[in-house]
Amino acid sequence: MPDFLDALLTTADRVQLANTREVLAAVLHESGLAWRCRNDACAIENAEERSHCTRCGYDRSGRPMGDLTPSRYGVPARKWSALRRALTAFFKEQGVEAPTAVAFRSESDGGWATAEVFIYYGGRRTAHEKFQRGSAVWEALEAPTRFEKPVHCEPMRVALPH
Numbered sequence: 001m002p003d004f005l006d007a008l009l010t011t012a013d014r015v016q017l018a019n020t021r022e023v024l025a026a027v028l029h030e031s032g033l034a035w036r037c038r039n040d041a042c043a044i045e046n047a048e049e050r051s052h053c054t055r056c057g058y059d060r061s062g063r064p065m066g067d068l069t070p071s072r073y074g075v076p077a078r079k080w081s082a083l084r085r086a087l088t089a090f091f092k093e094q095g096v097e098a099p100t101a102v103a104f105r106s107e108s109d110g111g112w113a114t115a116e117v118f119i120y121y122g123g124r125r126t127a128h129e130k131f132q133r134g135s136a137v138w139e140a141l142e143a144p145t146r147f148e149k150p151v152h153c154e155p156m157r158v159a160l161p162h
């Protein structure tokens with residue numbers, strides 16, 4: 001959620017007029033400036049331009065953030081599972097909470113191991129350093145690359161189990 005929406009709703013909480021937050025959320029929703037997360041456990045308002053809920057990562061249709069495989073790919077399920085396991089193990093070894101998903105965006109045809117890396121916690125995306133050459137994740141990224149090298153700026157996303 002952009003800062004101004006956060007600020008509006010936080011202000012609504014602070015002034016504590018009856019139902020202010022609900023009224024403001026309804027106005028944002030009706031005006032098309034926000035959409036409500038369909039995850040019942042979350043249900044926050046999200047800015048219109050967001051594709052995923054900032055808190056929980058569900059998409060606008062109410063589905064959890066899932067895998068995004070390049071369209072022409074035929075990577076076998078076991079290779080895809082190996083990549084998911086390597087990523088999960090990486091974050092466990094780092095001693096940090098596994099992100100909701102790890103996304104890759106290739107700037108060249110060099111392969112997925114050299115692609116830009118982003119991590120999602122809910123719908124919040126941040127850049128992440130690339131994985132070291134020779135690491136388990138690097139090796140797991142070579143498997144999909146062998147099937148077909150990524151196209152410029154093509155996205156790929158691996159959802160991690162929680």
Ligand SMILES: [Zn+2]
Binds near residue numbers: 039054058
């Ligand atoms: Zn949500």
